[in-house]
Amino acid sequence: QSNQQIHVAGSSTVLPYAQIVAENFGETFPDYQTPVVESGGSSAGLKQFCAGVGPDTIDIANASRSIRESEIKACADAGVTEISEVKFGYDGIVFASSASGPDFKLTPALVFQAMAAKVPQDGKVVENPNKSWNQVDASLPDQQITAFIPASNHGTREVFEEKVLMQGCKDSGAMEAFTKSGMDEDAAEEACMSVRNDGSVSEISGDYTETLARIEANKQAIGVFGLAFYEQNQDKLKVATINDIVPSAETIASGEYPVSRPLFFYVKRAHLGVVPGLSEYVQFFLSEQMTGEGSPTVDYGLVALPANEREEQISNFENGTALGSKS
Amino acid sequence: MSDATANGIADTAAGRKPRRDIGIKKRYAAERRFKAYGIIAIAIGLGFLVMLMWSIFSKGYTAFWQTEIQVPITFSEQVIGTAEQANDSQTKLLMANYPQLARDGLIQLLGISADDKKAVSAANGLISSGTRVTLRDIVMNDLSVIGTTENVWLYASSELDSALKGQYDLNVPENRRPISDLQLEYIDKLEQQGAIEQRFNWGLFTSGASSRAETAGVGVAIIGSLYMMLIVLVLALPIGVAASIYLEEFAPKNKFTDLIEVNINNLAAVPSIVFGLLGLAVFINWFGLPRSAALVGGLVLTLMTLPTIIIATRAALRAVPPSIRAAALGLGASKNQTVFHHVLPLAMPGILTGTIIGLAQALGETAPLLLIGMVAFVADYPSTPLDPSTALPVQIYMWANEAERAFVERTSGAIIILLGFLAIMNVSAILLRRRFERRW
């Protein structure tokens, strides 16, 4: 009974898209029940996914990051050997502040200098002394530095660290300064990615609604959002440019806007043909009408894959290219 | 006699000795302060309640109305096939492009040309994409509508709905709001035609989860919560009361009962998410119960509520004076009879309080449900407690995290529904409690 319905679990970032697809799937294919899509994080989703094969396990795991080697191994240990990885789009990550505030034109280097725990100054490595944005750079508004960034349990944090802080660290020459001050490479990288904890940068472990609420309560603050969330709340939020590029589906898809991450889901191939509608669901997900241009998911804010890449994902899935069998 | 009285009083008045100082002024001041503390405490509690309620209701009451548009729909045979075809195979009927019917109806209503791509897409943005199901159901119920034209009330899109309810700041530049100037124009037009109306949002109560705000409802969640509360009530109340009776009335005072007592107190302090871990490990992985099922949720919440009920019940049992027990025992009532006939009824108000608080807590809990898969998108109604379902707090939690503006009011709307649920539970418990309450 329970294996007649597709069961999906995983990332809460992917949830809205999976939800849209599941709903439309149920409406378009009245033969099949609407899939159940659990939220709860990529971690919990993949853990359930890797719990084993059988009617009481889930069929698909949504993830806002790629599956890790150790997880593939854990899966294999539990008998989940054939896993299809499906990439279905990108999530753009943007900086936004209250719509009533001034504009922000940021670069990774500026973000690094505003938010890093330690910055080089006059050749020495010092605790970040910057109190307001215009201390970082005169072009920025004279406004206290208050930022809300994703906490370290969020996939977004990884992107933020790698594509913004790390990049900014290198761009601003801080990396060099760190190594010069006697750190080895690991320590320097770590220093690049550590965020100041003197209260001006706060972590958010919840969802973007929380970040939005915090910005509404503190109009001076700047926060990190998903592109989709920002687009739904444009009347309240003002987006910051990075390297003078305005984030949008087009600029992200073209790679001009640097900060984005791919979204995935993983399919348990052993359940294909067993769970009714599973392969139809995957194909439906990747179809033009669901994740192509002008589809509801893209309306919602998904950055669609270029058409050729989507074709590739479909054929990968149909050819049965699996992760598990490789390792 | 009255003479004597008068005299007597006069005498005493004359010879009145000074009153003893028992610090009456200070003590009365203390008394007044004490009473004031009580009033202040209650005022604080109620004040916060009012603030919370106000913030919920002021945001949420609009969720109970939903904008609908009356659109003349032509059930064109070209789009959905003929009735004969439908009798042969339903596939065409099921898969037909119903949204096109709605779109055609709407552009006809607004009098825009089908070639004007921009205008058509603007108009299309006014109606919900959930029309597919609405229109399909109409056709499936009655094949004779095929080929005719009918006026149908369709859900407006959530953007239109929110705009009408004033939830968007329409003064910001057009590109920064989800509703365009053209669309606003159309809305004016529809309003003039009387084709747009705010109607009571039954869907909020009956629909399952949906990614579209206008078709989203807490139907599945209500059923799920109902199942879970029934399970909790049916299991936690008797088990909790039984355990308390054993511990308070029967158990010998030894290490084992101390162990149980400490255990119960400790379980009260276990974070609710840990009960989710327990449910996952024991009920799902071990007993093999299905994920996302109200049954598992109910069991987990039962375990979570038990300590509250047990602690409250034990305190209530302890407060029954021993003389009542002695009286019953002295008449030759057995211990069980004494407890069930006398002690339990007297402890009932306290037990009910514990139950209300425990149930209220269980009704509002999300964290443990996260791990057993109940924080999920479930569109279909569960027919048994073994089917996937969600719960009211889960729906609230999920809607609270939605980006769309229309979900903000729905979140509060769902909270109002949950509070209604709570109110029903409370009122029934109050009625019961009043029957049992007395001083002795």
Add this chain to the structure above:
Amino acid sequence: MENIQATLHKGPAVEASRPIKMTSKDVIVHYGAKQALNGITLDIPERQVTALIGPSGCGKSTYLRCLNRMNDTIDSAKVAGKILLDGEDVYDPDIDVVELRARVGMVFQKPNPFPKSIYENVSYGPKIHGLAHSKQEMDEIVHTSLRKAGLWREVHDRLDEPGTGLSGGQQQRLCIARAIAVSPEVILMDEPCSALDPIATATVEELIDELRENYTIVIVTHSMQQAARVSQLTAMFHLGDLAEVGPTEKMFSNPDDKRTQDYITGRFG
């Protein structure tokens, strides 16, 4: 002294020695570390009234509570020794205390009506013991018991009101009615008349006299006159000891024990 003797003459004649209903041997009771009874050996004859007298705090209530094992309910109380009812040891683990208490009823020193209606207070015992098979029978039992306890006249029109809303003396009589409603074989009464006016006292004493026909009665009283009037056997307690026991007549006319003599002659009751 004359007073008591006057009363004795009015009281019923002491009957010839009767079979023993209950007997206790070396009953010792501790409350925690404090010893309340130091080994009481006493026989209670069948269908007679045994009075326990003695100064306050000497252990009368404690002894009475041993007879139907009500001391079991006090955690700190430890009972040692033997108590037999019709030859059976009441502290035998095999004995059913519930049955025991149904056979050995009790009226407590402090009136403790249930917070229920007057009717339910009295009907509770018969109900759990299944003594009535119909509403009429139950009504009958309740009415007779209340009448015997001398409460009927005062409460017949308010049987539905709570028993806790009665006056002190009324509560006490309610408890007596409640106890006799289950017709136990032995009735233990701990100062049943302490809160009663003379008329009500007389009613209860008459009741005791009447019950004596069929039941065995043990009564604790502080009134020497009452002991003299209603009892056939009197036991005098003193500081946890049984000072003396004997036929009532003899106890009040010619006590052997010095303490008894002192207590009785020092009387004021």
Add this chain to the structure above:
Amino acid sequence: MENIQATLHKGPAVEASRPIKMTSKDVIVHYGAKQALNGITLDIPERQVTALIGPSGCGKSTYLRCLNRMNDTIDSAKVAGKILLDGEDVYDPDIDVVELRARVGMVFQKPNPFPKSIYENVSYGPKIHGLAHSKQEMDEIVHTSLRKAGLWREVHDRLDEPGTGLSGGQQQRLCIARAIAVSPEVILMDEPCSALDPIATATVEELIDELRENYTIVIVTHSMQQAARVSQLTAMFHLGDLAEVGPTEKMFSNPDDKRTQDYITGRFG
């Protein structure tokens, strides 16, 4: 009849009419719909003992509770009429019940010790009224009160034990000690000796006699002998009415009212 008269002769001589300490006029009490007192008019003379007698349930406790407004605590009780203490209306909204109750102390019919230690039970009143200014003073008050109530000997080595672990009679004496510890002007005693043995009763009666020097005392009793022994004025209640009031000597030798006569002669106490 002879018995009582014998007692009267032993009792203290009735003193000349005294100033009035408390007076009540047409006091009517309802419990819900039920009328418990039908208009009682009674003067209570200063520094004398007034005894209230009458059959159980006739309203003695109710009347007593009116005198220090303890009836306020019963929701269903409604009091009408006037009660004056030293000429002040005690039901005047301006009057301070706390002060009133500190001046008019009470011993209840059912002993109700606090679930605290014996010491704390007695020291409670003095403590809240601030009657002792040091530990010694407090000890002094507690010891004297216990001694006066005749409990000292039994409890002096266990003052720290809970008051609820005492025997019935001991609890009653504890409550008396508790009441006199605050030295009120008027002491209301609702059957203070009901659970007491003759010796303890004598102690309490002596106490009453002694208190009479300085305090006004109202006592409810069921024992005619006790009324005769300790009181100077006796009031006979009957079914919510005041049947008769008069000097004790006269009441017991030559009552005017038929009901009093019946009650006294029908006595058994």
Add this chain to the structure above:
Amino acid sequence: MSTFTIIPIVFVIGLVGAVMAYRRSRALVGKDGVKMHSRPTYHASFVACWGIIPALLTLAVWLIVSPIVISTNVSGNFPEGVLAQSQLTEGLAYGIVESIGTGLRVLPDDERATITDTTPVADVTALLRNRGIPTASAATDWMVPLALQLNSLQFWSRWAMTLVVFVVAVAGTFWSYRQIAPRLRARNNVERIVNGALIAASSIAIMTTVGIVFSMLFETIDFFSRISPAEFFFGTVWEPRFSNVGSSGNAGSFGFIPLLAGTLYIGAVAMLIAVPIGLFAAIYMAEYADNRTRSIVKPLLEVLAGIPTIVYGFFALITVGPFLRDLSAQISGLVSGNYVSFIEAQSVLTAGLVMAIMLIPFVSSLSDDIITSVPTSLRDGSLGLGATRSETIKRVILPAALPGIVSAVLLTASRAIGETMIVVLAAGVAANLTLNPFEPMTTITVKIVAQLTGDLEFNTPQTLVAFALGMTLFVITLCLNVYALYIVRKYKEQYE
């Protein structure tokens, strides 16, 4: 016969037995000279217990055991090597067989009759599809005979079960009916069963504890095999990284101290606010308020316990936090002329305050019941001595109600420790170590939830730490509770 028909029938058997027992025992009473030990209703319940309980136990055991037996039987017949080829694990293959079996049972008789061991699966699937029953496309021919076998095994098992259960029920009833005699201690027997049930109910608490420990133990051990306990228990920095795949492979720091401090601090602040408010509210309701006020106020306050905590969280985030921040700015402006807020929007104080609101009813309602049940005679005793109401409450009623109030407070404290959502939104997730209540801190529970539900890798210390935290918190609260029990005992002895 289905389980749902068997159970009522068993009950009917038990009830019939009970009625007969009742009659018989009534008849015995009629005979003179016989004194019954137990009343007829007890004889009836005695027989009913014997009729129903063993039968239901048998049923339960059968229902648990038979599917295991049947499935081993059927999967034993899976063709050799087929499993390997079709890439299906046994469980899934069995699932398909089962669903074919279930489908077959739904078919009308004439159609079912056409299906034999040799019918190709395609035909079966076609038949089923006509009836609207989807089957997995991986179904193969060898599954059809197994499905038939499964069906027949299930069929016979069900019959055997029905028979056995009924026999047990009737035998139990009959045997116990024969036992009825005047001296049969039916009441004691029935009460022993009731007591057994009571004990079973209280041991659920122990089983829950065992379950909790069991569900966290292995992961906890796993965690401590990767991160040293010393680092965890004595570390003062909490900073796990997103993942340890970075160049250094560093998983970050897992210092437990700041979380423990935060938990205790926020809990203490919440209790400090909630307990006085709740207690005073309870006292007012129980002792001063008239019945009507009380019957309105009490349930209203109870609503506070039922508002989902996310609502409180947003209340703290949007209203209370900024309010306190601005208030502090005003205050410092008035005092020093410098409008700088010393209370941060997210702070221990905000979290404690908002959590306290939620906790008020836990204290107020439970304490109100306890206070109300203190006997009136104690109030009278104190009032009669000239105590004011408040003195009576403080010195007599509260001490008498103390054990109950302590329970209520402990329960409240427990809730304070377990709360997540409010802390997340009101005090944030930053694991600071500070004494200043105006700065943010966070709690153990917050971190458990965060590490468990994020996008982290599931078998790294970052996720496993959630289990370690849960386990540690469990042990800490256990110790606190043992200590509380000890204290309560010590205190109680003074009064009993």
